[in-house]
């Protein structure tokens with residue numbers, strides 16, 4: 001495994017008033033565990049506010065996890081001091097959702113991609129230029145575009161620059177946090193295909209975070225569904241799309257548009273919004289929205305357990 005995450009937790013203080021007194025804790029990530037193998041993609045799905053982006057940032061230590069272990073290529077990075085973490089960062093990168101705000105508008109595209117090489121003291125200026133040229137070619141950009149500024153690119157091209165920047169240090173693992181959500185539908189497929197081609201060429205591993213199940217179905221080998229900071233279902237892609245077992249996963253699937261009118265995904269629609277992670281419902285956090293809720297669901301928390309080989313579900317009925 002390239003990444004093993006065990007019992008990862010992240011809480012934030014919930015503050016109020018002018019003095020910012022802490023009144024409670026927000027449980028953004030509440031004890032999740034998963035692994036990603038070399039050359040594989042884990043799709044992490046859920047509605048906005050379920051904690052999936054916090055997971056992506058916490059495993060790269062862009063935000064500090066509250067507890068848990070994050071083993072990357074065998075090293076637990078959760079407690080690693082900053083100087084040792086810096087060396088490991090070369091192998092772990094992130095591509096953000098919004099290529100408009102994640103690129104410095106005053107930097108030329110070539111400098112944006114060369115910056116991580118400079119920060120890590122890699123190569124002389126001429127060597128770095130050659131490296132950047134080759135990365136540009138790899139992501140489908142022209143070397144002459146290195147001198148342009150971000151505003152001179154289309155949205156899809158800007159995301160290619162973000163991917164090029166993430167690739168510059170030769171990572172083995174990339175967190176792709178909603179990497180196509182801000183793009184036009186017409187260019188989403190191009191960026192997704194680029195990520196998949198890079199994986200086929202270089203054996204990269206991805207944590208692919210998305211609210212879009214159709215995209216996740218396309219790119220992932222395995223899928224984990226998150227709800228209010230917890231994983232509620234986790235298995236391989238074929239199993240989860242053929243036979244989703246958790247009522248929340250079934251509801252998410254039912255909401256995915258299907259091009260073929262003869263195909264029915266099911267009718268278990270979920271009602272309402274995700275509750276606040278400060279005042280989480282008792283028992284099963286999903287119970288106020290679950291079409292199959294039982295009395296015990298309101299008081300007893302379902303554990304995530306293996307119900308079929310390689311298929312974990314957190315529901316009393318499964």
Ligand code: SF4
Pocket residue numbers: 246247248284285286287290291292293294297302314315316317
């Ligand atoms: Fe629904 Fe109960 Fe299962 Fe939770 S434990 S998903 S409320 S049936």
